[in-house]
Amino acid sequence: MSTTRKHTALPKARILIEALPWLTRHNGKVVVIKFGGNAMVNEELKSAFAQDVVFLRQAGLKPVVVHGGGPQISAALDRHGIVSEFKAGLRVTTEDAMDVVRMVLAGQVQRELVGLLNQHGPLAVGMTGEDAHTITATKHQPEIDGELIDIGRVGEITAIDTGAIEALLADGRIPVVSSIARSQDDGHVYNVNADTAAAALAAALDAETLMVLTDVEGLYEDWPNSDEVISRLTASQLEKLLPELSSGMVPKMEGCLHAVRNGVQTARVIDGRVQHSILLEIFTDEGIGTMVVPDAEEEGDDA
Numbered sequence: 001m002s003t004t005r006k007h008t009a010l011p012k013a014r015i016l017i018e019a020l021p022w023l024t025r026h027n028g029k030v031v032v033i034k035f036g037g038n039a040m041v042n043e044e045l046k047s048a049f050a051q052d053v054v055f056l057r058q059a060g061l062k063p064v065v066v067h068g069g070g071p072q073i074s075a076a077l078d079r080h081g082i083v084s085e086f087k088a089g090l091r092v093t094t095e096d097a098m099d100v101v102r103m104v105l106a107g108q109v110q111r112e113l114v115g116l117l118n119q120h121g122p123l124a125v126g127m128t129g130e131d132a133h134t135i136t137a138t139k140h141q142p143e144i145d146g147e148l149i150d151i152g153r154v155g156e157i158t159a160i161d162t163g164a165i166e167a168l169l170a171d172g173r174i175p176v177v178s179s180i181a182r183s184q185d186d187g188h189v190y191n192v193n194a195d196t197a198a199a200a201l202a203a204a205l206d207a208e209t210l211m212v213l214t215d216v217e218g219l220y221e222d223w224p225n226s227d228e229v230i231s232r233l234t235a236s237q238l239e240k241l242l243p244e245l246s247s248g249m250v251p252k253m254e255g256c257l258h259a260v261r262n263g264v265q266t267a268r269v270i271d272g273r274v275q276h277s278i279l280l281e282i283f284t285d286e287g288i289g290t291m292v293v294p295d296a297e298e299e300g301d302d303a
Helices: 002-026 043-058 070-079 095-120 163-170 194-204 235-244 249-261 277-283
Strands: 030-035 062-067 124-128 135-139 155-160 174-178 180-183 189-191 209-214 232-234 266-271 290-293
Touching: 002 277, 030 043, 030 194, 043 062, 043 095, 043 174, 043 277, 062 095, 062 163, 062 194, 070 095, 095 124, 095 174, 095 180, 095 189, 124 163, 135 189, 135 194, 155 180, 155 194, 163 174, 194 209, 194 249, 209 249, 209 277, 232 235, 235 249, 235 290, 249 266, 249 290, 266 277
Parallel strands: 030 062, 030 209, 062 174, 124 174, 135 180, 209 266, 232 290
Antiparallel strands: 135 155, 180 189, 266 290
16 A cells, blocks of 8 residues: 555655745746636636635745737627727727726626636725726727727737735735726727736836736647748747747737836746646646747746
């Protein structure tokens, strides 16, 4: 009996010991995680995500979760008879649509995530960018064929105030932030891209790491000719690749670039379809996905 027990326990001990250098390195550090893609709609992945975030918190890190909710917003707009329209890759957000966006993000997606995290203790607190001036934005007008176009209540971030988030982190809580911003100039609220919001918060919080969950394995070397994933690249290398990327990857990779150019040590795009991908990325030698590092750290150790 004792021999069997020893043999089954040993691999578990090895896994924990492998995590030790990472636990030491990340202790007390802020990690901003953008929750999205499949991990957001698949029940098992959602539950595994919540476990991962709580694990980070219990391991001495300070996770901050930022989320959008594209699929849920589209479904709710359908139910309200509002047509989903996209221009320049962004959702056209009318006044009526904005009411639905706000309701879905703050009242549905966020609540569910807070509930999953709080199954493990009184940890998560939900908020939106409107709270305590956390995210401020002005109207974003994208350019198509040299012309600025109006896409309604879509915001461009102009300021971040991290006070409320830092107070929650100091209290041992896990902030869960919906990507809605207060307006800088017209008293309205704005829908902001959640990848962009996560990157802006990571930079403002001086986070060690930004992690963006996606529905792909990472950044591909030569898509669609090859499914070889680039495991690591510098900010300058990423900047050169940006014009060639698919529209869905652009805000994610621009966010990673913004983060590492503004003090964040590493930014990672990881496959949210893999259960416990966050733990695999942070606490193992292999790591998964694509990691972006500041230019100066090209020769440095893996984070």
